Amino acid sequence: MKKILAFCLAAAMVLGGCGNGSENTTEETAQADGLTVVTSFYPVYLLAANVTDGVEGVTLKNMTQPQTGCLHDYELTTEDMKTLEGADVLLINGLGMESFLDKVMGQYPDLFIVDTSTGSVTLAGDDHGHAHEGEEETDEEEVNAHIWLNPSNGVKQAEVICDALSQADPTNADKYAANTATFAESVESVIAQAEAIQAAPGTEVAVFHEGFPYLTELCGLEVGVGIYADENEEPSAKEMAEAAEEIKEDGIKLLLAADDAGMKYAETLAAETGATVVELNPITSGELNKDVYRLGMERNLQILADALS
């Protein structure tokens, strides 16, 4: 009995000690290492990487794996929780993309969470030729959360990030502002590139990723058919048949798909209708390099321009 008691005491001391120790270390790192900024997923990371580029004392981490893609039905892993544990600021995309966030807020009431979607121009979610027309009236309010695929929104998001970081870390405010200005300037060319594309009025395309309406809108394209398997909305046989009809009737030539669940449907409909599949990059996964955002957008627009010419 004594032995057990002694063991319990020892265990309690060790555990208690650990607890205190770790609290101390997090505080220390926060002070010594400056600011730890965590982003919820890949596109937000790329934008934040542009804002914090070369600023000393800032540790930027992406919470989810860079291969995760969009965060539909994402479940937090223990690794994610560890990352959040040491975070000062959490940058999120917002508009419902981070559906797991409620749980996080409960666990880390002191975490500074920044919704980067503030001020961005949004499109309505899932309202383009989807076969449930008239059925799901309530869904019409939904907003398409893939805002970063419009470069002007990308700049807006970077500006929100800049404001938030300047607030959390006023000493480096100038650097954040300078970086954001550089980023905005570099994206100017992308916006110009998009404006130069302008397709013939009324040109329709079919999209197979919910983010792509942001890209098509830039180029003056209309979304005739939208099948969003990336949102876990696998189309039924009837929806596929309706999509095939619309593609034929409206003379849709281009099927815009990403390399994900939607690709199979695009290929199936291409075989059905003779339209061409064009692969675009939703910029939701890839290497952690700040330039990927601009390069990815440039490449997308180049592919679209080539496909339209």
Next chain:
Amino acid sequence: MSVIYGFLESLPLSMFQYDFMKNAFLAAVLIAPLFALLGTMAVNNKMAFFSDALGHSAFTGIGLGVLLGLDNPILAMLAFGIFLSLVITKVKAANMASSDTIISVFSSSAMALGIVILSGSGGFSKYSSYLIGDILTVSQTDLLVLLLVLIGVYVLWAVFYNQLLLLSINRSLAASRGVRVVLMENIFVIMVAVAVMVSIRAIGILMINSLLILPAAAARNVTRSARGYHWLTTVFGLVSALAGLTISYYGDTSAGATMVLTAAVLFLITYPIGKYRK
């Protein structure tokens, strides 16, 4: 292929104006008899739970495929499915625990391993189409693979039918008649593993076992001879697959699930008939 397409187009069904519906229909025509045949033996041998475990292990197969960097995980799924089915048979033969316990151990372990691998490499939400299957995007290559597997299984069946039947009646009896029991069991589970793995993308992990078991179970309600059992299972399999696909097209419902529901209705109809006859 164009001959078959032409024939389907001549049918008075509007769904056959689309190539993807023709492919889905042909996939159903190939999968139904394949599963019906294997299902008869699975039901006789009380192996319904075994094939379910195999379906779940597809997750690990997909995971291994991703780890190995394969574009199409089917080879990894096949390899792992065959491996797992042989291991389960081996462990079952040792009689350490009841077979449902052993199968459950392997089933949940394989599922968990698959989820660990897939979530480790960036979340498995992009593999969720494997859960409910996707018969609408079956390609002509997929159809060819299904046809080859169907032929292979029927040939093996024809060669080993008597031995398999004897085995399903009584293991000791089969052994006393010179049947190489372990070999036969292994051949059977490998056939089930291959059939499950090549069809799983079309039917889905959650649905595949019902398609294997339900037609056989329904046929068993009302047949008395082994021959009648096999034929009726094949007919039930075809009816439920084709009716299910047609209903799903016109009723805007999920294809795989509608097929399974149609098979379940067949079971509900045959059950009282069988009861009344006894």
